[in-house]
Amino acid sequence: SRFGDFGGQYVPEALHACLRELEAGFDEAVADPKFWEEFRSLYSYIGRPSSLHKADRLTEYCGGAQIWLKREDLNHTGSHKINNALAQLLLAKRLGKTEIIAETGAGQHGVATATACAKFGLKCTVFMGAEDVRRQALNVFRMRILGAKVVAVTNGTRTLRDATSEAFRFWVTNLKTTYYVVGSAIGPHPYPTLVRTFQSVIGQETKKQFAELNNGKLPDAVVACVGGGSNSTGMFSPFEKDLSVKLLGVEAGGDGIDTEHHSATLTAGRPGVFHGVKTYVLQDQDGQVHDTHSVSAGLDYPGVGPELAFWKSTGRAEFIAASDAQALEGFKLLSQLEGIIPALESSHAIYGACELAKKMRPDQHLVINVSGRGDKDVQSVAEALPKL
């Protein structure tokens, strides 16, 4: 349950028993070939494997490494979130839970959980900050159309942080019947391990596909955006032992990490406890957690997964921040050079990858995890880029 000094279960006594039940259920499931057979039987529903292909015009534009795209945006519901939501629903069924709750920021995890609940016939309640209900309205409609109840959370900054706190509060009072599908590699043990394990299908496929297309070679670098850390740990973990592969996480630099308005937890935060886990936190010297900002709702969060905090401390992965303006640049680049409209979250990885590619040689290869598609964001981008 530890990632070096990070991880653990910093939760009230009331949660210990159900976290132990969850850990036992998880350990049993991952050791059971039947669980993985059931997960793989969902691949045609998800659209796995997702494709890996070259980005020729983006490669030319950046002028350095060969750039490849892992298309998690093409999954059913439009992001990587479906991998984790479906796997956790299988786990919830094994644990005999009848009610499902989830938190959401960008609405992608909310839609993925609502989709999985519709498929498995379970009641679904999604907690979402009122500000995110406004800026990701398309996904709120989708959740409701899929049969889920969306609870707008109005405390605090009315974003992902508050939705997550509210989901935990609800869970603690409904432990017997309710399974909390956590949407990122955050929260108390076993959630960071559980979510990374289910998302590692991304990195496993990437490694195999890249080798098949490049006579057995590994890529030289892999890039992913970082919110709570699920698409990054899912993409990075299969490469963790391959030290020749550079791992780069791109966080939300908002208005700039020298301002109070960003969500670059690993770049500008420090070790602390938040949402039940020891990790990096954006906090003041008294440990009060900062309000955060990002143009992308899915990265707008003052915590981060403990495994990424560990990889930062060991130097296995590097982290940079892309500002709102730089993310909007990444959004435009992929749209106009490759005809792919990425989620604003993924747009941070596009920008960061292009900066890295420039510093690499043309005989080197870099893979970007395109974590989601940008349909949900076109309204806010149109407002942000009126001259587009």
Ligand SMILES: CC/C=C(/N=C/c1c(COP(=O)(O)O)cnc(C)c1O)C(=O)O
């Ligand atoms: C679970 C809260 C985060 C959400 N989304 C985060 C997100 C992220 C960042 O989340 P992580 O992969 O967990 O760091 C990246 N790409 C897309 C398309 C996302 O939607 C959500 O609610 O949909």
